[in-house]
Amino acid sequence: MTTAKSASTDNRSTDNSQDKTLELMRKFAEQYAKRTDTFFCSDLSVTAAVIKGLAKHKQELGCPLCPCRHYEDKKAEVKKAYWNCPCVPMREEKKCHCLLFLTPDNAFAGDTQKITTEQIEQLCNDMK
Numbered sequence: 001m002t003t004a005k006s007a008s009t010d011n012r013s014t015d016n017s018q019d020k021t022l023e024l025m026r027k028f029a030e031q032y033a034k035r036t037d038t039f040f041c042s043d044l045s046v047t048a049a050v051i052k053g054l055a056k057h058k059q060e061l062g063c064p065l066c067p068c069r070h071y072e073d074k075k076a077e078v079k080k081a082y083w084n085c086p087c088v089p090m091r092e093e094k095k096c097h098c099l100l101f102l103t104p105d106n107a108f109a110g111d112t113q114k115i116t117t118e119q120i121e122q123l124c125n126d127m128k
């Protein structure tokens with residue numbers, strides 16, 4: 001039987017696991033930008049939304065499937081691996097259609113490879 005106490009403990013552990021996944025994707029984005037000499041968007045709310053989307057897919061599917069596309073079957077897409085971040089276009093040509101990783105010559109590129117968890121939460125809340 002699920003008691004109010006155990007339900008609240010379950011909610012807390014889900015929140016905790018979501019926080020960890022978001023942190024994992026935030027670190028991945030920072031490190032990958034650095035490694036590829038790419039920059040986040042000058043509008044960091046774009047960066048925040050994409051990192052949130054990657055974390056959501058990582059949590060739900062076990063893999064950070066690109067959040068900026070429509071899929072008929074997300075699990076099948078994960079198996080194909082083409083759109084698992086960093087996707088093939090990014091790895092092969094530094095092309096990120098989500099505007100998460102931008103080369104310096106891109107008109108939307110900002111000058112940072114850093115974003116904090118607080119910024120992600122704040123910017124995503126502002127969009128609601």
Ligand code: SF4
Binds near residue numbers: 050086087
């Ligand atoms: S376009 Fe590719 S590199 Fe950019 S967020 Fe989507 S999967 Fe990641």
